[in-house]
Amino acid sequence: DAGVIQSPRHEVTEMGQEVTLRCKPISGHNSLFWYRQTMMRGLELLIYFNNNVPIDDSGMPEDRFSAKMPNASFSTLKIQPSEPRDSAVYFCASSDTNRGMEQYFGPGTRLTVT
Amino acid sequence: EDQVTQSPEALRLQEGESSSLNCSYTVSGLRGLFWYRQDPGKGPEFLFTLYSAGEEKEKERLKATLTKKESFLHITAPKPEDSATYLCAVTGGSARQLTFGSGTQLTVLP
Numbered sequence: 001d002a003g004v005i006q007s008p009r010h011e012v013t014e015m016g017q018e019v020t021l022r023c024k025p026i027s028g029h030n031s032l033f034w035y036r037q038t039m040m041r042g043l044e045l046l047i048y049f050n051n052n053v054p055i056d057d058s059g060m061p062e063d064r065f066s067a068k069m070p071n072a073s074f075s076t077l078k079i080q081p082s083e084p085r086d087s088a089v090y091f092c093a094s095s096d097t098n099r100g101m102e103q104y105f106g107p108g109t110r111l112t113v114t
Numbered sequence: 115e116d117q118v119t120q121s122p123e124a125l126r127l128q129e130g131e132s133s134s135l136n137c138s139y140t141v142s143g144l145r146g147l148f149w150y151r152q153d154p155g156k157g158p159e160f161l162f163t164l165y166s167a168g169e170e171k172e173k174e175r176l177k178a179t180l181t182k183k184e185s186f187l188h189i190t191a192p193k194p195e196d197s198a199t200y201l202c203a204v205t206g207g208s209a210r211q212l213t214f215g216s217g218t219q220l221t222v223l224p
Contacts, residue, residue, distance in 0.1 A: 004157075031210055033211065043201070045211050048211055091157050097210055101145060101163065101205050101212070102160050103212060104160060105157030106157050107156060107157050
């Protein structure tokens with residue numbers, strides 16, 4: 001079975017540019033989560049969706065960050081404009097909360113903003 | 115607010131030297147405690163879910179246990195391939211999101 005798919009795997013961009021990260025959750029899962037991981041702050045939840053609806057975006061650092069889930073098989077996390085402090089690894093995870101609370105993570109996107 | 119504290123931050127073991135990792139938690143109405151393994155450059159890999167005090171789960175050389183305040187991940191006769199960062203997370207109440215600890219970086223030397 002295919003796991004969570006993220007693209008791109010690596011992104012290098014200049015400060016001020018728009019960055020879009022993409023995620024395809026596991027088929028049949030009803031919840032999707034976006035995380036950011038850094039050495040200093042560990043794994044932080046940014047936003048999560050249930051049945052394609054954003055439920056909690058309190059972890060989104062500021063208005064430069066936005067996320068969408070237009071359908072059950074696709075989500076995007078957008079940063080506009082990007083800043084060097086946004087450099088981190090961004091993970092997408094999905095779960096089937098009708099069967100359990102465990103989340104399954106994608107391979108991540110390593111973002112570097114210069 | 116849910117809180118998870120993992121110790122030690124780093125642990126070096128010789129191959130075959132058994133040990134335990136600790137995860138202390140504070141959560142209102144625990145619904146699940148989760149253990150993940152993360153290898154460098156990869157996403158966290160789900161290992162176990164524990165739901166109530168007294169519960170135990172095993173997988174190969176790993177055994178997870180749960181009390182009302184903490185969980186332990188016991189590693190029996192570890193091998194170098196067990197080297198990774200082990201993350202603990204909890205969820206409670208009506209929440210669907212997980213709160214993660216900062217992890218224990220385990221290194222097993224041959």
